[in-house]
Amino acid sequence: MPNYGMPGVAVDRKRAMTAGAVALALVAAVVAGWSLYSSQRSEDGLAISLRTEQIGDGVLVGTDVRANGVVVGKVTEIAPDQHGTQQISLRLDDHKLFGFDDSLQIDYAPANLFGISEIELRRGAGGSPLRAGTVLDFTGAHAAAVYDATMGSILRSASQVGGSVLTPQMASVIAQAAADTQAFTPLVQALITAQRTITNNQKMPMSELLGNLGPAFDGGGRFAGATVQVVDLIRSMQRLQTDRATYDRKVAIVTGQLLPALANTFSQAGTQLSGTTDMLVPLLTALAQMVPQPQQSGAELQQLLQRLTAAMPDTGHGPALNVEVDLQGVPAIAVPLLGGAR
Known part of the structure; x- marks a missing residue:
C-alpha cells in the first residue's frame, strides 16, 4: 500500500x-x-489632530486623554509640523464626548503625584461638531487655549518666581514690614487684654441677657405711647384752639425775650462773680483744714446735739432748760428769788 x-x-x-x-x-x-x-x-473611535506650539513634559504616544475626569482616548502619534509647531494625533471615544466641539481647549496636566502627564480636554465657547480628521489649531492667537500645568512647568515657574522675587529689595521690604508689625504689638496686646477682660467678666448667659433686654422694648413702647399722648394733649388744648395768636405771642416773648435775657444775666453774673468765687477757694480750703477728720467731727457734733436736746426738752411752749439750783445757805439770793418764803 x-x-x-x-x-x-x-x-x-x-x-x-x-x-x-x-x-x-x-x-x-x-x-x-x-x-x-x-x-x-478602520479603527474604532474619532481621530483628530492638535497643532500646538509646545508639548507638555511627559506627553508621549499612549498618553491618556481625559474629559471631565474620565479617560476618553489616547495619543496615537506626535510629529513635527510646519513653522516649528507640533501635531498631536488623538483617537477619542466619540460616545464619551458630551458637549465638546471644535472650540475645545486643552491642558497639559499631571495625572498623579508621580509627575505622569496627560491631556485634559475643556469645553469652549461653542463651535462646530468634531469630525474625523479635524485639525484643531492652537498656534498664534489661539495659543492661550493651551495651558501647561505639568510638574516640569510648575517647577520652572517656581524657579523663575524665586529668582525674580527673592531679591535684596524684597528682603528689605520684609524686614520693614516686620518692624512695622512689631510697632503695632502693644496695641494688639491691649485689644486682646480688653477682649479677655470683657469675656472673663461677662458671667450672664446670652439667654438671660436677651431676656433682660425684652422689658426695654416694653418700656420703649410705653414711652412712645406717652409721647403720643403728650402731643395729643398739646394739640387738644382749648387755648391753642380758641386763642392761638395770644398763645403764640406769649411763646414768642418767652423764647425771644425772656430766655435771651436770662442767658445774658447769667453771662454777666459769671463775669462779675468770677472774683468772688476766687475768694471762696481759700475760705473753703481753711474750712476743710479745720475739719481734718470729718467722721470724728460728725460723731462729736451729733453727741453735742443729743446732749443739748436732753438738757432742753420741749415743754409744749418751747424748749426749757432742765436744771435745778440748790440755794440753801445763800439768803441774799434765795430771799429775792423765793419771794420771802423760807
Whole structure:
C-alpha cells in the first residue's frame, strides 16, 4: 500500500494530489480575505489632530486623554509640523464626548503625584461638531487655549518666581514690614487684654441677657405711647384752639425775650462773680483744714446735739432748760428769788 493510502479507501495518487491542492487553495483564500478585511477596516473611535506650539513634559504616544475626569482616548502619534509647531494625533471615544466641539481647549496636566502627564480636554465657547480628521489649531492667537500645568512647568515657574522675587529689595521690604508689625504689638496686646477682660467678666448667659433686654422694648413702647399722648394733649388744648395768636405771642416773648435775657444775666453774673468765687477757694480750703477728720467731727457734733436736746426738752411752749439750783445757805439770793418764803 502506498504512503498516501488509507485502509478501506480506494484512492490513488491523482485523487490525493487533487484533494491537497483544493485544501491549500481554501486556506490561501481565507488568509487573503482576512488580510484584505483587516487592511480596509478602520479603527474604532474619532481621530483628530492638535497643532500646538509646545508639548507638555511627559506627553508621549499612549498618553491618556481625559474629559471631565474620565479617560476618553489616547495619543496615537506626535510629529513635527510646519513653522516649528507640533501635531498631536488623538483617537477619542466619540460616545464619551458630551458637549465638546471644535472650540475645545486643552491642558497639559499631571495625572498623579508621580509627575505622569496627560491631556485634559475643556469645553469652549461653542463651535462646530468634531469630525474625523479635524485639525484643531492652537498656534498664534489661539495659543492661550493651551495651558501647561505639568510638574516640569510648575517647577520652572517656581524657579523663575524665586529668582525674580527673592531679591535684596524684597528682603528689605520684609524686614520693614516686620518692624512695622512689631510697632503695632502693644496695641494688639491691649485689644486682646480688653477682649479677655470683657469675656472673663461677662458671667450672664446670652439667654438671660436677651431676656433682660425684652422689658426695654416694653418700656420703649410705653414711652412712645406717652409721647403720643403728650402731643395729643398739646394739640387738644382749648387755648391753642380758641386763642392761638395770644398763645403764640406769649411763646414768642418767652423764647425771644425772656430766655435771651436770662442767658445774658447769667453771662454777666459769671463775669462779675468770677472774683468772688476766687475768694471762696481759700475760705473753703481753711474750712476743710479745720475739719481734718470729718467722721470724728460728725460723731462729736451729733453727741453735742443729743446732749443739748436732753438738757432742753420741749415743754409744749418751747424748749426749757432742765436744771435745778440748790440755794440753801445763800439768803441774799434765795430771799429775792423765793419771794420771802423760807
